[in-house]
Amino acid sequence: MICNFKFGALFDVLKITKLKILSFMNKFYITTSIAYANAAPHIGFAMEVCQADALARYHRMKGDDVFFLSGTDENGIKIKKTAEEKKIGTQEFVDEISAKFQLLLNTLNVSNNDFIRTTDKNKHWTAAQKLWQKLAEAGDIYKSEYEGYYCVGCEAYLTEKDLVNGECPNHRKPPEKIREENYFFKLSKYSDKIKDEIESGRLEILPESRRNEILNIIKGGLKDVSFSRPKNVLDWGVPVPGDNSQTMYVWCDALTNYISALGYGESEVHALARNGKEDSYRLKPELQTSKQSTKNFQKYWPADVHIIGKDILRFHAAIWPAMLMSAELSLPKKIFVHGFITSGGQKMSKSLGNVVDPFEVADKYSVDALRYYLLKEIPSGGDGDFSFGRFEKVYQADLANGLGNLTARVLALAKISTFHFSISNHFPVSNFQTTINGVWEKYEDTLNNFKLNETLNIIWKFIGVCDEYVEKEKPWGLEGDRKREVVFNLLESLRQIAWMIRPFMPEASDKIFKQLFTDEENRKKEMNKNLDEARQWGKAEFINVKKGESLFMRL
Numbered sequence: 001m002i003c004n005f006k007f008g009a010l011f012d013v014l015k016i017t018k019l020k021i022l023s024f025m026n027k028f029y030i031t032t033s034i035a036y037a038n039a040a041p042h043i044g045f046a047m048e049v050c051q052a053d054a055l056a057r058y059h060r061m062k063g064d065d066v067f068f069l070s071g072t073d074e075n076g077i078k079i080k081k082t083a084e085e086k087k088i089g090t091q092e093f094v095d096e097i098s099a100k101f102q103l104l105l106n107t108l109n110v111s112n113n114d115f116i117r118t119t120d121k122n123k124h125w126t127a128a129q130k131l132w133q134k135l136a137e138a139g140d141i142y143k144s145e146y147e148g149y150y151c152v153g154c155e156a157y158l159t160e161k162d163l164v165n166g167e168c169p170n171h172r173k174p175p176e177k178i179r180e181e182n183y184f185f186k187l188s189k190y191s192d193k194i195k196d197e198i199e200s201g202r203l204e205i206l207p208e209s210r211r212n213e214i215l216n217i218i219k220g221g222l223k224d225v226s227f228s229r230p231k232n233v234l235d236w237g238v239p240v241p242g243d244n245s246q247t248m249y250v251w252c253d254a255l256t257n258y259i260s261a262l263g264y265g266e267s268e269v270h271a272l273a274r275n276g277k278e279d280s281y282r283l284k285p286e287l288q289t290s291k292q293s294t295k296n297f298q299k300y301w302p303a304d305v306h307i308i309g310k311d312i313l314r315f316h317a318a319i320w321p322a323m324l325m326s327a328e329l330s331l332p333k334k335i336f337v338h339g340f341i342t343s344g345g346q347k348m349s350k351s352l353g354n355v356v357d358p359f360e361v362a363d364k365y366s367v368d369a370l371r372y373y374l375l376k377e378i379p380s381g382g383d384g385d386f387s388f389g390r391f392e393k394v395y396q397a398d399l400a401n402g403l404g405n406l407t408a409r410v411l412a413l414a415k416i417s418t419f420h421f422s423i424s425n426h427f428p429v430s431n432f433q434t435t436i437n438g439v440w441e442k443y444e445d446t447l448n449n450f451k452l453n454e455t456l457n458i459i460w461k462f463i464g465v466c467d468e469y470v471e472k473e474k475p476w477g478l479e480g481d482r483k484r485e486v487v488f489n490l491l492e493s494l495r496q497i498a499w500m501i502r503p504f505m506p507e508a509s510d511k512i513f514k515q516l517f518t519d520e521e522n523r524k525k526e527m528n529k530n531l532d533e534a535r536q537w538g539k540a541e542f543i544n545v546k547k548g549e550s551l552f553m554r555l
């Protein structure tokens, strides 16, 4: 018995040390799409940033070096026209909208490391222009005449196939018939290579249904794409390098954000400044940071995962990889595609009056409650629905009566038990230890496969197990060691639950830790743990636990 235990412990130590060494150097670069700065943020984007945030926080917990990027796409004719309608300057307009998106990220406790704006001339334009030049040098950009349809509302070229009764199906308006000189990108050249990358799994598209969807599109053959527009029709965007009469169309402008934020192309600014007149050159602070951020490109690229909506799959899984191949840059490792959120079963629209405002929901029910709903009730990678009726049901059942109630119960029990629960308590190996190891395994497995809703289901099942345990053991009626054991098991389970929910509901997690570890030093020691340490059963010391404010107010 004793021997077995020792070998087991030794094996654990070896395993943990190995994991630590392996995870020490892991970098994890995660991005959301950049939101189109044409209107205030909607709940779909709130879900996307919450998904990305949960993954970023999970990877930080594992000890990875995480870089998490979000941002706004601020160029294009539609934006200029909206600003004109509102009678404000275009820059002023995008500043305002971009600030709203940044406020949303702050409000939702999103832990992004950077926020890129495509109107950022220093950081973004230099990168977009450098990438364009690389594609041109590779012989993949050519000038040609475009003749066809263009919908201003979509900001997209449409083909005959896209039209319904001669109209754009999204805007119910006939598109403009245009004929103009544009630059084109040789996307067709990369069809087979992209197909190969996706089929081999080197570029992973999740979920599977989206992978099949894009493979079918690619098998149908990719056509070259229009890569610029004449400046007289599009004058709010990045100028095409070496041709003042043309402005970049969305592809080379928007998709480049994923590398511009890392400082791709900024070394050129540095070099330009250095090659300028000696006396005009100063090592300006922004150049020092650009030197720093070029390092970020070397360190973090390629992206470990791009999180995007299903409507922009083709751009990210076909055009973007082709651009990167042409520039001889590495491809992202994964693209995770989420679905759309309906409101009460219907598409959200102003005219139906069913648009859900994420700020309003967060303000009314708490940020964590909104995060929980978006991550648990909307299936990761699928479509889902938001309704206030459903929201309140979930809130009551899972948060107020579920996690909130268990926390209050366990802390009240521990408080009246007035034991000092510490590592010196030698309790027998409990079933909880075995159960919770299984929970952690599923936890990691589902998170690594981007099934965030399943991860939350697993945690809540375990919360149910704890509730049943309380009902079965009735610790308030127990005495002595048995009572200590039961209460300790519950405290320890609650501590591990606080770690499990941390990527999803950082505030609730903090609140639990503050109640479990009232002593600041002791809490710091706990918070400094990495995931491998946090998972170990029975290593925490609970002194003077305190039942604090409710995690979730009852409705």
Ligand SMILES: [Zn+2]
Pocket (backbone or CB within 6 Å): 151, 152, 153, 154, 155, 168, 169, 170, 171, 172
């Ligand atoms: Zn349209």
